[in-house]
Every structure is written in C-alpha cells, then in structure tokens.
Amino acid sequence: MKITNIQKYYGKQQVLKDIDFEFGESQIVGLIGKNGVGKTTLMKIMNENIVKYNGTFTLEHDVKIGYLIESPKLYLNKTGYYNLNIFRKILGSNVDDAYINELIEAFGIKPYINKKVRKYSMGMKQKLAIAVALMNKPQYLILDEPTNGMDPDGSIDVLKTLQRLSKELNIKILISSHKLEDIELICDRTIFMKDGTIVEDYNMHDSSTNVTKFSFSNDQFNSALNLLTMNYKVISSNKQDGIISVEALADYQDILKKLSKEDVYPKFIENNKVTLRDQYFNINKGAEA
Numbered sequence: 374m375k376i377t378n379i380q381k382y383y384g385k386q387q388v389l390k391d392i393d394f395e396f397g398e399s400q401i402v403g404l405i406g407k408n409g410v411g412k413t414t415l416m417k418i419m420n421e422n423i424v425k426y427n428g429t430f431t432l433e434h435d436v437k438i439g440y441l442i443e444s445p446k447l448y449l450n451k452t453g454y455y456n457l458n459i460f461r462k463i464l465g466s467n468v469d470d471a472y473i474n475e476l477i478e479a480f481g482i483k484p485y486i487n488k489k490v491r492k493y494s495m496g497m498k499q500k501l502a503i504a505v506a507l508m509n510k511p512q513y514l515i516l517d518e519p520t521n522g523m524d525p526d527g528s529i530d531v532l533k534t535l536q537r538l539s540k541e542l543n544i545k546i547l548i549s550s551h552k553l554e555d556i557e558l559i560c561d562r563t564i565f566m567k568d569g570t571i572v573e574d575y576n577m578h579d580s581s582t583n584v585t586k587f588s589f590s591n592d593q594f595n596s597a598l599n600l601l602t603m604n605y606k607v608i609s610s611n612k613q614d615g616i617i618s619v620e621a622l623a624d625y626q627d628i629l630k631k632l633s634k635e636d637v638y639p640k641f642i643e644n645n646k647v648t649l650r651d652q653y654f655n656i657n658k659g660a661e662a
C-alpha cells in the first residue's frame with residue numbers, strides 16, 4: 374500500500390493536503406489527530422470507499438483489505454454467527470469454520486454469538502464487526518476508532534488479540550483512536566495529523582524519544598523555559614503544572630549551572646519516556662479546541 378501526495382476536497386473545503394504514507398517495516402500504525410482533521414477521510418481512501426481525490430493510492434496485486442470505518446454495517450436482525458457466515462460469502466472468502474470459531478474465541482463474542490445483533494451493546498457490536506473485518510483474511514486492516522463503546526478490560530483484550538493476529542497472520546494494521554493509551558499499547562509507530570497533513574511520524578520503540586522532565590515553580594517557569602529553549606530541544610511545556618520536557622539529557626550538571634546563574638532551581642528532574650499525550654499536546658498547542 375502506498376499513498377502519494379493525496380489531496381481531498383469536499384466542495385471548496387480542502388480536508389487532506391499532500392498526504393504521503395506507507396507502512397514500510399511497521400506492523401501496527403496508530404493514527405491520531407483532533408476531530409475533523411481528516412482521519413476517516415484518509416481511511417476511506419484506503420478502503421476505496423472514496424475514489425475522487427488528487428494524488429495516487431496504490432495497492433499490491435492480490436492484496437485484500439479488511440476495515441471497520443464509522444459505525445459497523447451488520448445485519449441487526451440476524452445472529453452474530455449468521456453475520457460472520459454471510460460476510461464470508463459476500464467477501465468471496467474461503468476461510469474455514471475453524472477460522473471463524475477462532476475469531477469468535479479470540480474476540481470473546483462466544484457467549485452471545487447465537488443472539489440477534491439488535492440485542493448487542495455497542496461494544497459487543499464493535500467486537501463482532503472487527504471479526505467481520507477479518508473474514509477475508511486481509512493483509513491490511515483499517516480500523517477507525519475500533520474500541521469505541523468497549524469497557525477498559527474489553528478494549529485491552531481486543532487490542533492484544535489484534536496484536537497477536539497481526540503477528541500470526543502477518544496483517545498490517547492502521548488504527549485511529551482518540552484513546553492514546555490504546556495506541557500506546559499496541560502500535561509500533563504513530564502518525565499525527567494536523568491541518569489535513571501528517572505533521573509527525575513517531576517510532577514508538579525509538580529510544581531517542583526519551584525525555585528529561587523538569588518541574589519549576591510558577592514564578593520561575595518563564596525564565597526556565599527561555600533558558601531550556603535556548604539550550605535544548607523542548608518537547609513540551611505546561612505552565613499550569615510547571616513541567617518542561619526536553620530531549621533526553623545524559624547529564625544535568627551543565628544546565629543546572631546555567632539555571633542557577635539566573636536564580637532558577639528545578640523542584641525535580643527525571644528521565645521519562647515521552648508519552649503520546651506529551652506529543653499530542655505539543656503538536657496541537659494553539660490549535661482550536
């Protein structure tokens with residue numbers, strides 16, 4: 374799958390600007406961005422639901438895509454089991470019953486698989502819809518906020534199952550979510566969208582994404598931020614909680630000296646892994662809520 378220089382307009386509104394994307398070596402990629410930034414639109418180009426755009430989207434020959442985008446399309450008056458079977462047919466898939474049963478077990482939908490989908494809760498429907506998305510044994514799986522409506526335990530189970538299936542069946546997954554902890558749990562890479570474009574492409578295993586966090590009292594915060602910005606790459610800063618994070622420092626002595634010359638003393642310093650939350654707020658600093 375390769376996306377090159379994609380632009381998408383809805384009428385006069387440009388929603389996507391010069392998007393380039395490839396999975397490359399990564400297996401599970403997270404897609405993050407504020408409401409309306411264009412995540413769903415990008416995913417709909419990938420599953421060929423949207424075909425009018427500028428730029429190119431290419432897919433390897435003989436490759437299948439599974440997807441769950443927006444609300445699940447299921448036969449509500451039929452059972453979960455019926456849905457899996459009928460989508461096997463609709464998708465022209467040759468998966469055997471053992472594969473279906475494996476998905477039923479894996480996504481924890483066995484207790485209600487013979488009940489009509491109309492009676493399912495939202496989370497139950499989402500789990501079934503993810504299993505349906507896997508009915509054609511896809512090489513790529515596109516999931517738009519798949520854990521919506523799931524309780525925390527259910528979300529973790531589903532995400533871990535997706536991670537296992539991704540490895541076992543060699544499925545590359547693109548997953549959008551506003552739940553940053555979901556993305557942190559399973560993704561090996563995260564792309565951030567802002568203003569219709571990808572502004573950050575972030576390797577979740579990269580040790581250079583460690584940060585050194587400083588904490589300052591409110592009256593020292595501005596001087597500290599000035600000094601740190603002059604000397605290091607500031608990853609995020611939050612005046613309310615007094616925290617400034619900079620790209621990881623092996624040694625603090627030099628900066629401590631500089632700070633003390635200005636009569637600025639950190640309350641504490643610690644090395645942490647940069648969180649998606651840090652990144653998210655940093656990228657969206659100044660953006661409209």
Ligand SMILES: Nc1ncnc2c1ncn2[C@@H]1O[C@H](COP(=O)(O)OP(=O)(O)OP(=O)(O)O)[C@@H](O)[C@H]1O
Nearest residue numbers: 383384386388406407408409410411412413414415
């Ligand atoms: N069919 C459509 N016609 C016109 N405008 C649309 C259409 N679909 C989406 N939009 C607009 O395109 C922009 C991007 O929408 P999109 O659904 O891709 O965002 P998103 O990042 O998925 O948002 P969310 O996080 O809320 O799901 C929004 O401004 C939206 O109003």
